[in-house]
Amino acid sequence: MTYVAPTPPEGLARPPMALLDLSANMTRPARARLARTDMREGLALLRLATILGWLDIKLRYRGSLLGPLWLTLSTMIMVAALGFLYSTLFHMELRDYLPFLALSLTLWGYIGTLVGDACLCFTSADGIIRSVRLPLSMHAWRCVVRNVLVLAHNIIVIVGVYAFFSIWPGRVAALAIPGAVVWLVDSVAVCLLLGAVCARFRDVPQIIGSVMQIAFFVSAIMWTPDQIGGEKLWLRLNPFFALTELVRAPLLGHLPNPVTYASGIGWSIVLCLGAWAVFTRTRGRVAFWV
Template sequence: MKNNTYQEESKNRISEDVKSQDEWHHHTGTSDLYVALKRPDIWFSLGWHDIKQRYRRSILGPFWFTISTMIMVGVLGFLYSTLLNQKIVDYLPYLGVGLIIWQFISTCVNEGCSGFIASAYIIKQIRMPLSVHVCRIACRNFIILLHSLPVVIILMFFFGTFPKVEFLLLFPGLAILFLNSVWICLVLSILCARYRDILPIVGNILQVAFFFTPIMWQKNLLKGREWAADFNPFYHLIEIIRAPILGHPINIESWASSLILLVIGFAISQLLLVRYRERIPYWL
């Protein structure tokens, strides 16, 4: 009986592996994104390899990014807390989380624009889901994000501020942020593969969006013009991470806006994949 059970389990396992390999090589635009998201082991390995290559022969490695961010937070925190008449104990963590999340978003957007272009040599030679390349971009930047955020939390401990119950919402917030970064990278990779002029346009938009997003300033300073932040998707993506860390009350609007953005974004990316999946290698 044990031998029969073991043989059946082996057969099922082999059949699942064959089916998985068949999906990997014979996917379509409809199943591209689904097949890629099913294999986090692959795009995590690729993303981790990118980090090791980028910081090769470096002692601190990606922590150089964390150190530079903390220096910027420290300098801007002491400067703008004085200019805006804010308490440094409250303002420094607010600014730190906002800057770290913004750098994650802006890096994903910029690298997403050249996602397929940078991976053209792989796309032209190996049959695999194109979405893997954008998941790779999102993953490597997400890893950097995960070892930068704890520095802000340690900074809060230094000032005598401790996380509250709302801190538990950080984990679903990070998941929503990561998934939103995936579809953003995917949409921009497809569009920029076809129209290369979009890349500098996106860079200019990001520069302007930074000053219109409540990162160095708070929403309540708008005084009756809070709608400018409410219609800013970047603000909501930052807030679902920043509010739980700082222990602020749950903002239903930010969570709802981020989830709606996630659904609409994946719908758009899926439509683009279905229509243009087979053309992308020729555009490269």
């Protein structure tokens, strides 16, 4: 759309032609270049994202005696209660089942909370987005940092269970480090993807919540793969199970199945590509959606 200055009244000199071009003709490479700049500037502001993430936790538990340790206490009670119950129902040794359950619930707590926060990644920061010029990826890092700090508190549960049974995974636990790096990259990708989609379509968070409830029961969180005769193909192709196994299996002293490992890496690549496509397309519109 082009705006042209109106013709002046008779007898007055015509001013210079004024053209205001409002056409949206940004090319895909230009959007990709701006998205890369946004990601680079957001990473440079990681310290600010960490401060804001820690401030979010302090405000959430303001006036609380234990703060985020309440989550650790509730997770500890849940692991103990469900461990004794389900080990009896599944006819499993408590020494074998409780470490698995502690790891599964702790890791799933991070996944479930992160996905829920990712849906509100941009809409919850609408005041900052509208008033301060900051890279949008910084808000994604803020969400990730907040959930990583909560996960760090809940690691106490895992260490406590291992110490109680005198069980240590050994050197194979070092393989959980690459899995944790994959989780970190995927966490940022989830925030960029769901943050933009949920800012545009406000009913998507309810759909995501229902999907996560179903995923909890079909992703071997409460039950072990051995109870269904090993890792079936449908289980290995489950993105939640595959990504969980990247970290859980080494911490239990096992090597991840190669197919499960390949599935987790493959789903991570798909997630990152999808997040990049959505972010480059919607980055300039998020400020109008929140």
